[in-house]
Amino acid sequence: MRSYRVWEHGSPQAMKIDTLPALSPGAGEVVVEVKAAGVGFVDTLMVSGRYQTIPPLPFTPGMEFAGIIRAVGPGVIDHVPGDRVAAYVLDGAFAEQALAKTHQIFPLPDAIPFSQAALLCLPYLTAHFALVERGRFKRGETVLVGGAGGAVGLAAVQIAKVLGARVLGAVRSVKDAAIVSAAGADAIIDLTGPDLRDAVRRQVHAATDGKGADIVIDPIGGEFLAAALRASAWGGRLVIVGFAAGDIPTVKVNDLLLKNISILGLELNQYRDRSPDLVKTVQAEVLEMWGQGLLQPRIARHFEFEAVPDALEFVANGRTNGRAIVSLGSETL
Numbered sequence: 001m002r003s004y005r006v007w008e009h010g011s012p013q014a015m016k017i018d019t020l021p022a023l024s025p026g027a028g029e030v031v032v033e034v035k036a037a038g039v040g041f042v043d044t045l046m047v048s049g050r051y052q053t054i055p056p057l058p059f060t061p062g063m064e065f066a067g068i069i070r071a072v073g074p075g076v077i078d079h080v081p082g083d084r085v086a087a088y089v090l091d092g093a094f095a096e097q098a099l100a101k102t103h104q105i106f107p108l109p110d111a112i113p114f115s116q117a118a119l120l121c122l123p124y125l126t127a128h129f130a131l132v133e134r135g136r137f138k139r140g141e142t143v144l145v146g147g148a149g150g151a152v153g154l155a156a157v158q159i160a161k162v163l164g165a166r167v168l169g170a171v172r173s174v175k176d177a178a179i180v181s182a183a184g185a186d187a188i189i190d191l192t193g194p195d196l197r198d199a200v201r202r203q204v205h206a207a208t209d210g211k212g213a214d215i216v217i218d219p220i221g222g223e224f225l226a227a228a229l230r231a232s233a234w235g236g237r238l239v240i241v242g243f244a245a246g247d248i249p250t251v252k253v254n255d256l257l258l259k260n261i262s263i264l265g266l267e268l269n270q271y272r273d274r275s276p277d278l279v280k281t282v283q284a285e286v287l288e289m290w291g292q293g294l295l296q297p298r299i300a301r302h303f304e305f306e307a308v309p310d311a312l313e314f315v316a317n318g319r320t321n322g323r324a325i326v327s328l329g330s331e332t333l
Contacts, residue, residue: 003095004308005058007293009049012312017060023097025073030100034116037065037093039303039324040122040151041244044316046091049109055091061312062093063258066108066117067328076102081151084108085282088121088272094308096328103276106283116290119151119297119323124286126268127156127217127277130239131163132266133278135215138166140231144204144213146220147178147244148185151323154298156217157183159286162294165215168207170224175242176187179298179321196227210329212236222247229263231257237262300321 005018023031039062045051045060045298047051066086069079077318079085079102081142086094086108087100097260131137143160147153149168160167161184169185170175187207191198204213212233228238229251238261251263272279288297303311311324 001096003060003097003307004062005060006060008045009047009054009057012044012047012309012316015047015309017306020095023099025071025076027074028081028102029073029077030069030085030102030105031033031071032065032067032074032087032100032105033070034065034093034096034097034098034328035067035221036118036317036328037062037326038118038151039311039315040064041242042122044312047312049259051246053090057318060092060095060098062089062091062098064088064118064121065093065098066114067098067198070097078102079105079107082099082100084110086117086121088125088268088279090269094305094326096305103280104272106280108286109287112287112290115299115302115327116297118303119276119299120286120290120295121283122268122321123151123155124159124295124297125282126266127159128154128282128286129268130156130241130266130272130327131160131165132282133149134239134266135217135237137163140166141172141214142166142208142211142233144168144170144189144216144231146170146216146218146224146228148183149321150218150219150244150318151298151300151320154180154183154322155295158184159289159297162289166208168204168213168231176321177267183296183298189322191224194254196223197230200224200227201231208233212311215239217241220245221249222281223249225249225251229261232261234259235261237264238269239264239266259272276324280286300324302327
């Protein structure tokens with residue numbers, strides 16, 4: 001089988017396609033014939049060596065995929081060859097075959113295309129956990145979503161609306177604003193102007209009658225975090241899910257004290273490994289929402305398997321308006 005391999009950290013264009021022996025599952029593992037793989041910002045960090053958890057070299061990047069089980073290892077009783085599944089792993093998705101442990105895979109309804117299923121793992125799980133598990137969302141609250149035009153941002157906008165939130169989408173372009181509004185945002189927060197700290201608070205207060213945002217989902221970091229704190233309501237919760245801006249910000253803790261604000265972190269890999277049953281439950285809820293027509297993952301761009309390096313560079317350049325996807329073979333449904 002063919003597999004991309006990272007032999008040294010750096011540019012995606014340095015990756016090579018290697019021909020490797022067909023995979024063999026170990027105890028508690030399955031081998032999946034990959035039909036579609038999502039390409040996210042974290043994958044670019046993994047390839048460049050800047051992610052907090054990096055497999056030893058050489059490795060095959062890629063964290064989310066969908067396909068068909070071709071073999072099961074000893075002890076696997078809930079899955080059989082031929083099952084359609086999605087998976088969320090640490091690495092291995094950018095290949096014709098991928099290994100996954102049973103707690104990392106999720107059964108798929110027959111109706112869902114692989115190209116959609118591959119996008120319903122990482123972004124939508126992140127959004128759901130950020131809102132519900134970490135943010136303790138209550139129906140009717142106002143949610144401010146940073147980077148709302150990205151994959152996690154769009155997922156957060158959609159899930160927050162399904163759960164009954166008033167959603168403010170923070171964006172940096174007219175195109176982002178149109179896409180985020182179409183995804184269900186009630187108001188757009190413009191991040192392009194000067195003095196972001198005052199501009200965000202002014203816009204959020206105008207949209208909430210001066211109250212502020214109850215929950216902030218922040219996949220950006222940088223100067224957005226400080227601006228979002230000033231725009232938070234009394235008792236607000238700010239959930240950090242990433243640092244797409246590249247800068248890891250510091251916080252003046254007196255802001256937390258004055259408005260009883262909580263800052264929380266979310267590292268979804270920890271939940272996958274420590275609370276797999278909870279992750280499976282949430283993933284089933286996400287798939288059910290999709291089946292009811294409530295969620296619509298947006299494919300920013302399709303890439304063929306041979307163009308994985310181009311897909312990674314596309315994502316690294318930002319403002320993808322959804323998720324890039326890699327298709328393998330003709331069977332994407």
